[in-house]
Amino acid sequence: xxxxxxxxxxxxxxxxxxxxxxxxxxxxxxxxxxxxxxxxxxxxxxxxxxxxxxxxxxxxxxxxxxxxxxxxxxxxxxxxxxxxxxxxxxxxxxxxxxxxxxxxxxxxxxxxxxxxxxxxxxxxxxxxxxxxxxxxxxxxxxxxxxxxxxxxxxxxxxxxxxxxxxxxxxx
Numbered sequence: 425x426x427x428x429x430x431x432x433x434x435x436x437x438x439x440x441x442x443x444x445x446x447x448x449x450x451x452x453x454x455x456x457x458x459x460x461x462x463x464x465x466x467x468x469x470x471x472x473x474x475x476x477x478x479x480x481x482x483x484x485x486x487x488x489x490x491x492x493x494x495x496x497x498x499x500x501x502x503x504x505x506x507x508x509x510x511x512x513x514x515x516x517x518x519x520x521x522x523x524x525x526x527x528x529x530x531x532x533x534x535x536x537x538x539x540x541x542x543x544x545x546x547x548x549x550x551x552x553x554x555x556x557x558x559x560x561x562x563x564x565x566x567x568x569x570x571x572x573x574x575x576x577x578x579x580x581x582x583x584x585x586x587x588x589x590x591x592x593x594x595x
Contacts, residue, residue, distance in 0.1 A: 434474035450532025485577035
């Protein structure tokens with residue numbers, strides 16, 4: 425189950441249930457739009473703008489608070505593709521407008537990444553859907569302290585730099 429770090433009118437930031445990048449290699453968070461949609465084109469202009477600010481704040485917070493990202497960077501990746509796989513629940517053929525749920529992955533990219541799929545200066549490599557659970561099991565999620573630091577920094581950035589209403593922290 426994903427762990428919400430921060431919930432806001434512009435969307436939410438979560439620690440994913442299926443971690444795809446180890447915390448030591450840069451970490452992994454997911455930013456959800458303010459409502460479920462299949463593609464970013466389904467958001468109205470105000471929702472899209474506010475969600476984009478949340479994404480930027482989350483990225484900046486990761487870069488500023490995670491030691492693994494010192495001298496590092498981020499990859500931002502629109503996702504929802506694995507939900508369309510015939511093997512994904514419910515099994516069988518899927519239709520994007522009905523079965524895909526947009527979310528954006530933030531992957532920290534560390535110069536010191538140990539895993540070969542996250543090597544510095546290379547594109548990340550992901551497995552096929554059928555192998556994704558086994559592959560992701562090797563990665564450690566961000567710690568509670570790291571998540572708390574990121575959430576606090578996001579809230580500060582939204583309230584100051586991005587001038588969005590104060591978010592609420594999950595209970």
